[in-house]
Amino acid sequence: MNVDFGNALASEAVTGVSEGSLERLDDRVRRAHDRIESGIGDREFGYASLALPEDTDPGAIRSALEGFDPEAVLTVGIGGSALGAETITAALGRSEHYSLDNVDPERTRELLEKLPLESTLLNVVSRSGTTAETLANFLVVRKAMAEAGVEWTDRTVVTTGDSGPLRALADEHDLPVCPVPDGVPGRFSALSAVGLVPAAALGCDIEALLAGGAVGQAALAPSLFECPAYAYGAVAYALETRGATTNAFVPYAEALEPLAEWFAQLWAESLGKDGLGQTPVRALGATDQHSQLQLYRAGRKDKLVTLLRPREREDEPIPETDIESLSYLGGSTLGGLLDAEFEATEASLAAAGQANVRLEVDRLDAESVGRLLYELEAACVLVGELAGVEAFTQPAVEWGKRAARGLLGGGDFEEATAVEEKTVRRVE
Amino acid sequence: MNVDFGNALASEAVTGVSEGSLERLDDRVRRAHDRIESGIGDREFGYASLALPEDTDPGAIRSALEGFDPEAVLTVGIGGSALGAETITAALGRSEHYSLDNVDPERTRELLEKLPLESTLLNVVSRSGTTAETLANFLVVRKAMAEAGVEWTDRTVVTTGDSGPLRALADEHDLPVCPVPDGVPGRFSALSAVGLVPAAALGCDIEALLAGGAVGQAALAPSLFECPAYAYGAVAYALETRGATTNAFVPYAEALEPLAEWFAQLWAESLGKDGLGQTPVRALGATDQHSQLQLYRAGRKDKLVTLLRPREREDEPIPETDIESLSYLGGSTLGGLLDAEFEATEASLAAAGQANVRLEVDRLDAESVGRLLYELEAACVLVGELAGVEAFTQPAVEWGKRAARGLLGGGDFEEATAVEEKTVRRVE
Structure with missing residues (x-):
């Protein structure tokens, strides 16, 4: 993937990070990269991914x-x-x-x-x-x-x-x-x-999906300035430490709506530990401009907005019309409109001092998708290293599983008893 | 709707609110209710809703x-x-x-x-x-x-x-x-x-949808302890002021997935102003227990988790099985499993000190749905009154609209120029 974090710099965004800070952070990225590479080499738990x-x-x-x-x-x-x-x-x-x-x-x-x-x-x-x-x-x-x-x-x-x-x-x-x-x-x-x-x-073409993943792996490098996956992870981490405790993930393609859900699991379950972790918010461009953008511009500056798009799409022309006030649309395309909205939203967030990062892939084909998945995973693993959390486990989920199993009669679990003792304060 | 905010009390949750605080807040709820009622009576902008x-x-x-x-x-x-x-x-x-x-x-x-x-x-x-x-x-x-x-x-x-x-x-x-x-x-x-x-x-049955809305309207009352819509709104507001800057809205019914999106727009666009407003996070039970629950339990305590379910469903039995370790599922139903997960998740959040509120409707019929929509809107309007933000406008969205229009050649807008001047910091 291609990463552009210009709008996440301190010069542009309230919670932004300075170039100097990123350079100092890059030392830690290098060490984290060494750790990740050795984990991959030894097929250690998690790193084997x-x-x-x-x-x-x-x-x-x-x-x-x-x-x-x-x-x-x-x-x-x-x-x-x-x-x-x-x-x-x-x-x-x-x-x-x-x-x-x-x-x-x-x-x-x-x-x-x-x-x-x-x-x-x-x-x-x-x-x-x-x-x-x-x-x-x-x-x-x-x-x-x-x-x-x-x-x-x-x-x-x-x-x-x-x-x-x-x-x-x-x-x-x-x-x-x-x-x-x-x-x-x-x-x-x-x-x-x-x-x-x-x-x-x-x-x-699952071979091409895997080949894309391999391209992502080959692109891992010991500097955030040389590696898109680490650039995204390091900037997300730096912004979280500066108050961006939410990561709104906004693909501009309906076909990537499930990716936003996948990302939400990746980010939440890997990094939501020890009182840390950005809350992933899944959204969809351009639709959610008419839903979430008001908040992203005028609400708390506690967010990183991640904007993602394919650079090429199979497009659809907008027919010419004799309705005068709409004539500017005729001759354009749906994809052209979507791209204009993408860039307008990105600039509108920047104008409000709201940190945002642009991710781009060439197009939605097997190789690009495989690479994208790999690089987002690598970004997540890097954040885990930098934050010092164990990215590969999910211990907090077990409590509820035991409680549910107990409630269903699948064994004796003290968690099921806690369910019965709920504090009730009801208004009907 | 039925509201149970027991797990949002200070005795249960890190960002919880005490009974005493809620009683003091109720004075302001009474005044807000008067304002809302007069706005409705005069069909003032927004209140007319x-x-x-x-x-x-x-x-x-x-x-x-x-x-x-x-x-x-x-x-x-x-x-x-x-x-x-x-x-x-x-x-x-x-x-x-x-x-x-x-x-x-x-x-x-x-x-x-x-x-x-x-x-x-x-x-x-x-x-x-x-x-x-x-x-x-x-x-x-x-x-x-x-x-x-x-x-x-x-x-x-x-x-x-x-x-x-x-x-x-x-x-x-x-x-x-x-x-x-x-x-x-x-x-x-x-x-x-x-x-x-x-x-x-x-x-x-759109008449029944409207009748449900009318039931919600009739249930508006000058105390949060007497009115479910205000109970939810007041608790959400109190929790936001105590640090719950995120509102994860989790219906336990696939048919309510679009409701979570609708709620996200309602909450974000109405309340995301003046540096305030909870960030709505749309989720879905039980699926997202396997995705977001780790974060909700072990991440920052900056969330209100809103759990919503219908009390009755058309259910589906789980067939008996000779697989021993699964035999506890046989004789139960999919709905029974979903309800067990709902209660287990609620208790699991409470056990972690994570504030949560339970909303319930009787079933998914036209009247209940109409009432639910009305009451969530009323809750939102109440939060606007309590927070002192103007819930009915969305001024921050205009910048991007003008920029997009300018980019498409629909007129001369200075915002479009800002788009061209983006700060670029690229890693490929």
Whole structure:
């Protein structure tokens, strides 16, 4: 990706960082880079994520999918087990990919009624094989397939760890299985089978996605001034320490809306620790100019606004019109309008002293998307190093999982008791 | 709606508010209520929004739609001209409503290829009739209809102000027109024709939506302890002054995902002024437990987490299974699992001292949804009164609009010059 942090400098933005500070920070970036490189080399827990472009075997994914030529893919997974795959297929225009990444009964029913089950590939993803939401949805989908006369074992691929109930089930029914790579947390797994199976099943060039990741990896360098991923991470970190505790992530492309969700998980779950971490806010340009821009310009200066766009798009002309006050639109294009809005918003934030960073990719093709995912991950890992937080774990999530399991009668957990003791202060 | 702010009290949360403080704040709530009531009575600018349940004429909307029985509705509008309508139709399960609320060429093309244009109702919404994004999309859709041999004048309804190019066009072609009510900003217009036309066209009970709004209006009372809307608004305000500068809005229902977007506009554009205003973060339960919860529990205590759910749902049983470690799920339901996750997450935030508020509606029917929208608007207006900001304007958005217009050659604007002078600091 291409990074332009001109509008995040102290000369432009209230919470901005000076060139001198960035130069001093660059010493720490160099040390962090050494740490990251050695972690990658040794395939240490978490750091192994940044080795996926070399470690993922696209051939194995294609083998697992041999014989499938689905009309649609239904991914059953949640969090990192769904978001990477959704992000990649959406960015590459594969609208035939659907996800059950929630346990909403109405949504589940509606989706199952709509999908052509006899030509849908069911893609079940859970590292442990015990994720309650995923397994509950899997049981519901399996029953719906049976009721529709579809043999589920003929239409299911599983991505899971080496052991657990999902692995056992796959072995029992001889289902194709893709591995979840060791040492790679879910939110960093987009460039493994976890993120690539639906893309491959729908005809995307997963080799090019991985090649893009490899370009991102090759671009890692011991200076933020030489490496786009680190430039973005270092500036985000510097701004957070100066009060930008929110990171509004605003792609200017509908196909990148899931990327904003993926980014929100990456940033929140990796960096939200020890009382630190920017709150990611997902937004969408140009739509959210009519929703969030008032706040970003005139509210607290506690934000970094990250603006992202592809430099090239397949465009659509705006027809000429005889309506005089609109004639300036005729002859332009929808993409031209969107780009004008992008630049106008960026300048409007700068004029208000609101820090912002511009990220650009050449276009939304497999290589650019693979590189973008890799570089945003590397940026996140760098922030973790600079902030001194452990980016690869998510300990705070466990409490709620135990409480929910206890409430459902899945064992004796003291957290479930705490739920019963809620302080109630009700107004109806 | 039902409000429970037990987990936002000082006894439970780091940024919480004490009962004593709330009692003192209640004096100001009483005065704000008087101001709001007199504003409603006089139909003052902005306050008129809270009179919509009485002022909107559902008969006029139905008349404008006479003769239409569309398979799908395509709304062309942006910001408040689309979000209310999207929110209502989604909450009531009308998936045949589509929006063009962005100027993304690929998304526009994809949608136009997918829609049955000959049986689609085109719903164009812009108060001024000059909104660049809306008019550009309208011109593209009109051309697509012509190319498909569909007479656009037979399939278009317009919602606009008393004058402007869209009104002129409607008059010229004798299109049915619904009015944008006076004194009602876009983000407060869900319970007017702006929000109700698609719902009515798709068979929703708009009278019940308005009746729900009227119930919300009747429930306004001069004490936060007697009025759910004010309870939520006052607690949100009190928490913001204690450091909760973010409001994460988390509905536990996929059908309420657009509501979170609508809320984000309502909150950001109304309250993001004078260096104040909570940053709304839209999220979705239970999915985002696997994405944002780590941050909400272990990050900065600068958040209010608003949890929202319907008390009743059309549920879906989870099939029994012979997989032993999952047997606890069998016999439960997807909705039961979702509710367990809701309560577990709420308790898990409380256990971490993270302030949260529970909002509940009885179920997702027209009356409950109408009341919910009204009460969230009233909550927002109350926060504006308490914070001393002007909730009904959005002055900071104008700069960017002028810049974009200048860039597109629609006139001479100094803002466009500022765009050209951007400070560039690039890493590629």
